[in-house]
Amino acid sequence: MADQYARPSDAAALSAVSPLRWEEPPEGPVIVLLDQRRLPAEEVELVCTDVPALVDAIQTLAVRGAPLLGVAGAYGVALAAVRGFDVEEAAEMLARARPTAVNLAYGVARVRDAHRAAVRKGGGDGRAAAAAALAEARAVHREDAExxxxxxxxxxxxxxxxxxxxxxxxxxxxxxxxxxxxxxxxxxxxxxxxxxxxxxxxxxxxxxxxxxxxxxxxxxxxxxxxxxxxxxxxxxxxxxxxxxxxxxxxxxxxxxxxxxxxxxxxxxxxxxxxxxxxxxxxxxxxxxxxxxxxxxxxxxxxxxxxxxxxxxxxxxxxxxxxxxxxxxxxxxxxxxxxxxxxxxxxxxxxxxxxxxxxxxxxxxxxxxxxxxxxxxxxxxxxxxx
Missing domain, CATH: 3.40.50.10470 (Translation initiation factor eif-2b; domain 2)
Structure with missing residues (x-):
């Protein structure tokens, strides 16, 4: 079973709806989702520590909507890079998760390509490539808000x-x-x-x-x-x-x-x-x-x-x-x-x-x-x- 767990959301953090964010607790980076399956009765956050967990959240509609799926896909590739998982495999899994939403493949491709370019430029430096992937994911997020x-x-x-x-x-x-x-x-x-x-x-x-x-x-x-x-x-x-x-x-x-x-x-x-x-x-x-x-x-x-x-x-x-x-x-x-x-x-x-x-x-x-x-x-x- 993929590493995914729910936790009560912080009411203050939800004064403005925040459906997805990147966090870096001591145990390692995670993607935090507002579980949309539980709305409107409960505001519960779903914490994804790996790509299979994120794919499951996408397919079960815990996270949904074309633009946000692009953001989720971008952060998913970054998560694989930062945690040292296979980035190419992660990109493939994420891009297939929901075939109609083109934004998902778009976000995945942008971060995957940024990671590939950083690997080539850095001669295989995994840390630098992971940092480049995360920076690109944050750019996708920012651009969508704009x-x-x-x-x-x-x-x-x-x-x-x-x-x-x-x-x-x-x-x-x-x-x-x-x-x-x-x-x-x-x-x-x-x-x-x-x-x-x-x-x-x-x-x-x-x-x-x-x-x-x-x-x-x-x-x-x-x-x-x-x-x-x-x-x-x-x-x-x-x-x-x-x-x-x-x-x-x-x-x-x-x-x-x-x-x-x-x-x-x-x-x-x-x-x-x-x-x-x-x-x-x-x-x-x-x-x-x-x-x-x-x-x-x-x-x-x-x-x-x-x-x-x-x-x-x-x-x-x-x-x-x-x-x-x-x-x-x-x-x-x-x-x-x-x-x-x-x-x-x-x-x-x-x-x-x-x-x-x-x-x-x-x-x-x-x-x-x-x-x-x-x-x-x-x-x-x-x-x-």
């Missing part, structure tokens, strides 16, 4: 252009706040900036079946921020549109193909269809690291298939089930098969805009997205693994 702030600025400016007047009623899906980012998030960061300016009238929060990331996590962050918010079942979104209660839809992304097709939490595509029919802006907010120019279109994006029990059972949180990740209460007949894709693909023609830290693409086109990515590559570059 990108979050810029996305919020661009997103607010876009909404003010599209919908002058303020008092916005925003519908969002899944969780896109500080729990998925080194900063304040992606789509949720835009809503947060509107709230801070007194211009958010209501945040509509899709519950996001089957794992309820909206009801559990977005509502948790909205409550902490003092937002006016309402949770709804995913299937109720259509009635909100029909009643004229939605001004814009803001979602994140796990991977954006070269043509602008977006893979995001399953349920995003139906919202885009509804938004188009009701003439409501549908806006994707994601850092440029989420863009994968190696994927030509949506058909090239591998969509992760999750276990069927997530659909056929109502999840019971770990704190209610005792040790482990929690049991489930069956809601379907024993042996029922379930279709459970983690993501769906929204084509570019259904989007109003894609907002990144480098600006806004609207309308969403292959040429526009490529131009935006050129600006990113002039900075820290885009890598593949």
């Amino acid at each position: 990108a979050s702030a810029r996305m919020a600025e661009h997103g607010v400016a876009l909404l003010e252009e599209l919908l002058p007047g303020g008092g916005y009623r925003i519908l969002t899906h899944c969780n896109t706040g500080a729990l998925v980012s080194g900063g304040q998030g992606t789509a949720f960061a835009v809503a947060g900036a509107l709230h801070g300016a007194g211009r958010l009238r209501r945040l509509w929060v899709d519950e996001t079946r089957p794992l309820l990331q909206g009801a559990r996590l977005t509502a948790y962050e909205a409550a902490r921020a003092g937002m006016a918010y309402t949770v709804l079942t995913d299937s109720a979104a259509g009635s909100l549109f029909a009643a004229g209660e939605v001004d814009a839809v803001l979602v994140g992304a796990d991977r954006i193909a070269a043509d602008g097709s977006v893979a995001n939490k399953v349920g995003s595509y139906p919202l885009a269809v509804l938004a188009r029919y009701h003439h409501i802006p549908f806006v994707v907010v994601a850092p440029s690291t989420t863009v994968d120019l190696g994927s030509e279109g949506g058909a090239d994006i591998e969509v992760e298939q999750r276990p069927g029990h997530e659909v056929t059972e109502i999840p019971v949180p770990p704190q209610a089930a005792g040790a482990g990740t929690g049991a489930g209460v069956p809601v379907a007949p024993l042996g029922a098969q379930a279709y459970n894709p983690a993501f769906d693909i929204t084509p570019p023609e259904l989007m109003t805009a894609i907002v990144t830290e480098n600006g806004v693409v609207s309308p969403v086109t292959k040429a526009g997205l490529a131009e935006l990515c050129d600006r990113s590559r002039s900075g820290n570059g885009m890598m593949s693994i």
